[in-house]
Amino acid sequence: MDGNGRWATRRYLPRVAGHKKGMDALRACVRRCGERGVRVLTVFAFSSENWNRPPEEVSSLMELLAMALGREVPQLKGEGVQLHFIGDRRALSDKVRAGLAQAEADTASNERLVFNVCFNYGGRWDIAQAAARLAAEGRPITEHSLDRALGLAHVPDPDLLIRTGGEQRLSNFLLWQAAYSELYFTDKLWPEFDAAALDEAIADYAARERRFGRTPEQVTPRAGRRAA
Ligand code: IPE
Ligand code: MG
Numbered sequence: 001m002d003g004n005g006r007w008a009t010r011r012y013l014p015r016v017a018g019h020k021k022g023m024d025a026l027r028a029c030v031r032r033c034g035e036r037g038v039r040v041l042t043v044f045a046f047s048s049e050n051w052n053r054p055p056e057e058v059s060s061l062m063e064l065l066a067m068a069l070g071r072e073v074p075q076l077k078g079e080g081v082q083l084h085f086i087g088d089r090r091a092l093s094d095k096v097r098a099g100l101a102q103a104e105a106d107t108a109s110n111e112r113l114v115f116n117v118c119f120n121y122g123g124r125w126d127i128a129q130a131a132a133r134l135a136a137e138g139r140p141i142t143e144h145s146l147d148r149a150l151g152l153a154h155v156p157d158p159d160l161l162i163r164t165g166g167e168q169r170l171s172n173f174l175l176w177q178a179a180y181s182e183l184y185f186t187d188k189l190w191p192e193f194d195a196a197a198l199d200e201a202i203a204d205y206a207a208r209e210r211r212f213g214r215t216p217e218q219v220t221p222r223a224g225r226r227a228a
Pocket of ligand 1 (some may be wrong): 001002003004005006019022045046047050144165190
């Protein structure tokens with residue numbers, strides 16, 4: 001979800017106004033995913049590197065998270081959304097940590113949409129914490145065991161990865177899980193990414209051919225040579 005700051009700056013507003021608008025866009029996106037039958041949505045809300053921002057911006061992002069926990073969770077609960085927070089929680093206040101755990105517990109039985117919020121998350125952090133955990137338990141480190149020890153072990157790898165805001169990089173998001181994801185980049189700033197923009201991204205994705213290392217012929221056998 002990139003571009004909140006630029007959205008605000010272009011309007012001569014403080015950056016935090018962009019983050020608030022970004023929260024509105026996220027609410028709409030969650031709703032649209034539910035309507036479209038998307039089963040899993042994972043968003044990058046705060047990266048391990050975002051601590052390097054000015055302290056007042058960091059604290060306003062923390063406040064937004066705390067506020068969202070109080071305000072948004074009851075609504076999400078009613079909409080069948082199962083919430084997960086992925087990331088290093090040790091840096092968060094006791095109150096926020098308790099709020100995250102509560103939100104996860106309150107929505108655990110929901111099944112319509114699994115909604116993962118990556119907060120104080122980094123792809124490298126995730127791989128390292130998974131490896132460290134396996135090592136501490138004396139378990140072998142294999143592709144499979146590592147995959148199962150990552151923060152997103154409860155969901156399949158993402159089919160589609162969307163980055164808004166015009167940048168074409170992963171910025172330490174889902175490094176492991178995005179191995180075969182279709183990448184979609186848009187110049188739209190996150191606060192402008194509405195239901196129609198999501199539909200457009202899904203339509204773009206639907207037109208792609210995914211081969212997972214196989215040949216085009218294997219993926220789409222010619223008529224008459226189709227395997228039974
Ligand atoms: C949102 O966009 C990303 C978050 C850390 C919440 P930015 O804050 O990176 O916005 P830009 O890139 O400065 O426009
Ligand atoms: Mg940015």
